[in-house]
Amino acid sequence: MTQTSDVDVRDMGSITIELDHALAIRSVDHAWDLRADSFGAIECTSRFVTGTSILTFITGGTTRYFYERLYRWVIDTGQTVRLPYRCDAPDRTRHMEALIERVPEGLRCVHTTLCVSPRPATLPRLAFASTAPLTIVPFCSICMSVSWQNRWMNLQNACEAGLQLGPSALPVACTVCLSCSHLRKRLTSGPLADHSVSP
Numbered sequence: 159m160t161q162t163s164d165v166d167v168r169d170m171g172s173i174t175i176e177l178d179h180a181l182a183i184r185s186v187d188h189a190w191d192l193r194a195d196s197f198g199a200i201e202c203t204s205r206f207v208t209g210t211s212i213l214t215f216i217t218g219g220t221t222r223y224f225y226e227r228l229y230r231w232v233i234d235t236g237q238t239v240r241l242p243y244r245c246d247a248p249d250r251t252r253h254m255e256a257l258i259e260r261v262p263e264g265l266r267c268v269h270t271t272l273c274v275s276p277r278p279a280t281l282p283r284l285a286f287a288s289t290a291p292l293t294i295v296p297f298c299s300i301c302m303s304v305s306w307q308n309r310w311m312n313l314q315n316a317c318e319a320g321l322q323l324g325p326s327a328l329p330v331a332c333t334v335c336l337s338c339s340h341l342r343k344r345l346t347s348g349p350l351a352d353h354s355v356s357p
């Protein structure tokens with residue numbers, strides 16, 4: 159059994175993405191290419207993604223809108239943002255942090271792996287539902303937490319707290335959790351009080 163402290167070699171370190179003012183990818187570093195290669199995603203290596211808008215790599219309208227606002231806010235204010243987020247692989251949960259800072263050419267985004275833990279293979283990535291009674295579970299499209307027993311928590315914790323996965327893929331109610339909603343409000347309603355943002 160893998161321990162929480164074991165980091166998959168594919169998740170180690172940081173990757174850096176440089177964007178221009180129009181949010182097109184100016185460059186990605188060697189660590190990005192290594193990671194794309196380890197996933198067999200040749201179409202995501204630097205020679206294919208350079209010049210493409212970063213937003214085309216973000217799925218989900220709400221999430222894309224959130225990141226677009228965040229990037230524009232950093233460009234407009236020059237303030238640096240530190241944003242914890244989750245980016246799971248099918249077999250492991252990954253807690254990441256994005257550091258987004260303004261540079262003369264646009265933005266520099268450094269994504270660092272903070273913590274990785276194994277994830278039961280039986281957890282579907284996006285489609286889940288409680289079977290008794292049949293309930294569609296609200297799912298935060300920004301931080302990927304679910305609302306269970308009146309609390310927002312990550313999917314693994316919700317399963318430990320009694321959420322039963324459905325026998326087949328069912329649509330989830332994609333929404334935004336309270337803390338992400340607060341963050342989004344702050345981003346869309348003017349300057350933030352401090353330099354770092356914690357959803």
Ligand SMILES: [Zn+2]
Nearest residue numbers: 298301335338
């Ligand atoms: Zn959230």
